[in-house]
Amino acid sequence: MSQIATLLVIDDEPQIRKFLRISLSSQGYKVVEAATGAEGLAQAALARPDLVVLDLGLPDMDGQQVLRELREWSAVPVLVLSVRASEVQKVEALDSGANDYVTKPFGIQEFLARVRALLRQAPQAAATDVAPSFGPLTVDLAFRKVTLDGVEVALTRKEYALLAQLATYPGRVITQQQLLKDIWGPTHVDDSHYLRIVVAHVRQKLGDDPTAPRFIITEPGVGYRLVAPE
Amino acid sequence: MSQIATLLVIDDEPQIRKFLRISLSSQGYKVVEAATGAEGLAQAALARPDLVVLDLGLPDMDGQQVLRELREWSAVPVLVLSVRASEVQKVEALDSGANDYVTKPFGIQEFLARVRALLRQAPQAAATDVAPSFGPLTVDLAFRKVTLDGVEVALTRKEYALLAQLATYPGRVITQQQLLKDIWGPTHVDDSHYLRIVVAHVRQKLGDDPTAPRFIITEPGVGYRLVAPE
DNA sequence: AAGGGTCTTTACGCATTCTTTATGCCCTGG
DNA sequence: CCAGGGCATAAAGAATGCGTAAAGACCCTT
Numbered sequence: 001m002s003q004i005a006t007l008l009v010i011d012d013e014p015q016i017r018k019f020l021r022i023s024l025s026s027q028g029y030k031v032v033e034a035a036t037g038a039e040g041l042a043q044a045a046l047a048r049p050d051l052v053v054l055d056l057g058l059p060d061m062d063g064q065q066v067l068r069e070l071r072e073w074s075a076v077p078v079l080v081l082s083v084r085a086s087e088v089q090k091v092e093a094l095d096s097g098a099n100d101y102v103t104k105p106f107g108i109q110e111f112l113a114r115v116r117a118l119l120r121q122a123p124q125a126a127a128t129d130v131a132p133s134f135g136p137l138t139v140d141l142a143f144r145k146v147t148l149d150g151v152e153v154a155l156t157r158k159e160y161a162l163l164a165q166l167a168t169y170p171g172r173v174i175t176q177q178q179l180l181k182d183i184w185g186p187t188h189v190d191d192s193h194y195l196r197i198v199v200a201h202v203r204q205k206l207g208d209d210p211t212a213p214r215f216i217i218t219e220p221g222v223g224y225r226l227v228a229p230e
Numbered sequence: 231m232s233q234i235a236t237l238l239v240i241d242d243e244p245q246i247r248k249f250l251r252i253s254l255s256s257q258g259y260k261v262v263e264a265a266t267g268a269e270g271l272a273q274a275a276l277a278r279p280d281l282v283v284l285d286l287g288l289p290d291m292d293g294q295q296v297l298r299e300l301r302e303w304s305a306v307p308v309l310v311l312s313v314r315a316s317e318v319q320k321v322e323a324l325d326s327g328a329n330d331y332v333t334k335p336f337g338i339q340e341f342l343a344r345v346r347a348l349l350r351q352a353p354q355a356a357a358t359d360v361a362p363s364f365g366p367l368t369v370d371l372a373f374r375k376v377t378l379d380g381v382e383v384a385l386t387r388k389e390y391a392l393l394a395q396l397a398t399y400p401g402r403v404i405t406q407q408q409l410l411k412d413i414w415g416p417t418h419v420d421d422s423h424y425l426r427i428v429v430a431h432v433r434q435k436l437g438d439d440p441t442a443p444r445f446i447i448t449e450p451g452v453g454y455r456l457v458a459p460e
Numbered sequence: 461a462a463g464g465g466t467c468t469t470t471a472c473g474c475a476t477t478c479t480t481t482a483t484g485c486c487c488t489g490g
Numbered sequence: 491c492c493a494g495g496g497c498a499t500a501a502a503g504a505a506t507g508c509g510t511a512a513a514g515a516c517c518c519t520t
Binding site for chain 1: 321327329339343401403452455
């Protein structure tokens with residue numbers, strides 16, 4: 001929420017991209033660009049933007065098609081741009097999953113206001129993310145709540161930060177450097193010592209045994225990972 | 231979502247209301263109407279609509295004002311109608327919390343498509359209770375009233391703002407930065423001190439004990455949260 | 461102009477958390 | 491077999507954050 005929002009602009013016209021890039025950057029947004037529909041879809045998967053600005057008049061594929069393919073796996077808010085003002089097209093785009101529709105030419109102030117409006121309601125979509133569960137263990141990232149066998153587990157800041165980091169990518173190994181950078185900051189990437197202590201604390205609170213782990217698995221020399229959820 | 235959606239139309243012109251009522255009813259929506267801003271706010275609290283259609287040109291009060299008052303306690307999507315196409319007004323409305331802005335005259339198909347888009351992206355926004363209760367404690371966000379065991383509790387502005395913020399997302403942790411930004415403004419996000427004092431006051435008035443909390447739970451180093459409602 | 465209520469500022473005791481320091485274990489490779 | 495690096499755990503001292511109280515500043519009403 002307080003994080004800087006990332007926006008993806010999909011438009012084939014360089015001057016429009018430039019115009020939008022400058023306008024949006026000046027507002028503090030991070031801007032990612034794509035010139036074609038295919039590239040746009042790839043960037044949407046890669047950069048995980050908080051909002052997509054999509055021009056319907058793309059050279060390689062129909063804008064509607066981009067929208068439908070995007071909606072198959074993402075709920076990110078989409079603001080559609082188009083020169084054509086045909087009502088039928090607006091209806092089609094909105095029903096294909098667009099969240100707003102702006103006709104070119106448009107006022108930049110109105111455009112920015114609509115971006116703000118879409119971003120404002122977006123965190124609710126992100127907050128509905130499901131809480132991953134690992135057998136008796138659940139890590140609710142939205143509510144910042146960890147439960148074991150239905151009982152809430154009290155974790156300190158660092159302990160929760162560690163577990164949340166691991167739970168964000170279940171089953172995947174997170175390197176020590178990654179964990180140290182995210183929890184202690186980039187100045188402590190060499191203090192792998194800290195990490196072991198916090199891991200020990202979390203394990204203790206979860207009743208986990210390092211030699212026969214139920215939850216946190218040590219990858220020697222690399223990092224840690226959480227067992228994959230069911 | 232599969233439930234029939236209820237829409238609230240706030241407009242002083244009977245012919246527009248009739249036009250919208252017929253159009254929306256034919257789509258299967260339930261339609262509630264209000265002719266004035268005051269009536270609209272009352273209906274919003276009473277009927278708990280899933281979407282509000284608001285005309286800015288109301289006789290009794292400024293549309294912007296209606297919007298702001300509504301936003302104090304409700305996150306329901308709002309679609310604003312207006313004859314004026316001034317960009318400044320659009321920006322104002324969108325920044326006051328409107329989710330979309332349509333200029334009259336408009337095509338009914340586009341209007342209905344925008345209604346569908348808004349209902350689609352915010353299915354849970356309207357589901358939040360305006361008067362959640364936490365055992366003996368109730369926080370009525372619409373009437374700005376807090377009662378404990380049926381007795382009204384007198385809270386100061388900041389005290390109420392804090393409790394309202396917490397009650398908007400029951401059971402969820404609200405970070406100190408979030409609370410400070412919303413209550414004191416973005417310039418005081420570091421004065422976590424203020425927060426403790428107001429929390430202490432609210433707890434005192436609610437007869438709450440920090441070490442064995444009935445209502446407000448401290449998440450050390452992070453923020454506060456209200457116990458989940460029953 | 462006085463008064464009450466609200467907000468801000470300042471101060472301090474206390475608990476928890478974080479950091480530091482120390483020690484023993486296990487596995488691996490020479 | 492032994493040496494060494496990485497891992498786990500324990501227990502201190504240091505630092506930070508929380509809760510409470512109280513006094514002064516501010517604001518609004520009367």
